[in-house]
Amino acid sequence: MLELIKARRSIRKYTSEPVGDEQIKMLLEAAMAAPSASNRQPWEFVVVRDAKLRQALSQVHPWAGMAARAPVVIVVCGRAGASHHWVEDCSAATENLLLAVAALGLGAVWIAVYPDAERQATVRRILHMPQSLQVLCLVPLGHPAEMKPPHTKYDPAKVHYDSF
Numbered sequence: 001m002l003e004l005i006k007a008r009r010s011i012r013k014y015t016s017e018p019v020g021d022e023q024i025k026m027l028l029e030a031a032m033a034a035p036s037a038s039n040r041q042p043w044e045f046v047v048v049r050d051a052k053l054r055q056a057l058s059q060v061h062p063w064a065g066m067a068a069r070a071p072v073v074i075v076v077c078g079r080a081g082a083s084h085h086w087v088e089d090c091s092a093a094t095e096n097l098l099l100a101v102a103a104l105g106l107g108a109v110w111i112a113v114y115p116d117a118e119r120q121a122t123v124r125r126i127l128h129m130p131q132s133l134q135v136l137c138l139v140p141l142g143h144p145a146e147m148k149p150p151h152t153k154y155d156p157a158k159v160h161y162d163s164f
């Protein structure tokens with residue numbers, strides 16, 4: 001597990017090889033294994049394979065182009081009405097998802113949508129999502145077409161003992 005955490009990197013290039021339904025289910029099982037405040041699990045996931053929809057999602061902001069090129073995009077959404085902690089809960093689910101991607105030898109990247117209201121509205125419109133649902137991020141994923149070495153960003157200067 002500790003090796004896998006370091007091996008997870010943001011992968012932005014993918015081959016055209018498809019990602020199977022069974023793999024997507026394994027990824028979503030990992031995502032939904034995340035901790036959540038009061039165990040409310042305020043998350044929803046939209047699995048987007050359709051090329052036109054992915055193309056539209058890739059326009060949400062200038063750093064989202066990978067959504068058009070990945071075979072699958074998982075959109076992580078939160079029910080804000082269900083929990084004050086939906087951001088933390090959905091972020092924990094997203095990190096689990098990214099780690100599971102790495103464990104399966106796939107590659108993915110977290111593309112921010114929240115907290116920008118306009119970008120969230122764009123994603124809602126594309127995917128016909130209810131207004132009440134928040135959009136945390138897009139996760140384009142696929143078989144990696146780039147390799148990055150494992151790393152940690154461990155910095156002892158950021159660690160404080162007993163007082164800041």
Ligand SMILES: Cc1cc2nc3c(=O)[nH]c(=O)nc-3n(C[C@H](O)[C@H](O)[C@H](O)COP(=O)(O)O)c2cc1C
Pocket residue numbers: 008009010011012063064109110111112
């Ligand atoms: C909240 C959040 C938002 C991010 N948004 C984007 C994004 O919009 N586009 C992108 O290419 N990468 C995005 N990233 C990925 C970061 O750029 C990446 O994690 C960082 O450069 C460190 O690289 P690593 O993930 O390989 O360790 C985001 C990451 C996080 C946690």
